[in-house]
Amino acid sequence: MHPFNAESKLLGELDAVWGAEGEGPERRFVIEKARRAAKYWIVTFEGVRGRDAADALRGVELRVERERMPDLPGDEVYLADLEGLEVRFEGRVVGEVSQVITYPSVVCLEVRGEEGTRELPLVPPWVAELDVAEGWVRCESWDDVPERGR
Secondary structure, three states: OOOOOOOOOHHHHOOEEEEEOOOOOEEEEEEEEEEEOOOOEEEEEOOOOHHHHHHOOOOOOOEOOHHHOOOOOOOOOOHHHHOOOEEEEOOEEEEEEEEEEEOOOOEEEEEEEOOEEEEEEOOOOOEEEEEOOOOEEEEOOOOOOOEOOO
């Protein structure tokens, strides 16, 4: 497994992870063994035996319950925690974060509002500040974020 955070030790503490194969339903993968390698983890899942069964899981994005994730220091946030936040510009609500999109060059917040759907880059000057606990993102620049449609 290739973790998003190569420094994390969390996988070694878990008993299971969640994921979906292709378009199938999400299922729980019980961890029998997990050991750290250079920049990835070698994991044995219950019921997954042999190279063919393991290869069938190649490319599956696995998830952990949010409650199991460690607290982050200072101003760091988990991208998943941004979904559902209110987006504000010049004192008014312009939409809500419907999803986070990670591109090779930038992370964007997909914002759905009355004016349609926009991808707001998660960097200044577009995003000035955010408060996950209070449930909002404040942007400094909105008019130059192109609309993607309704």
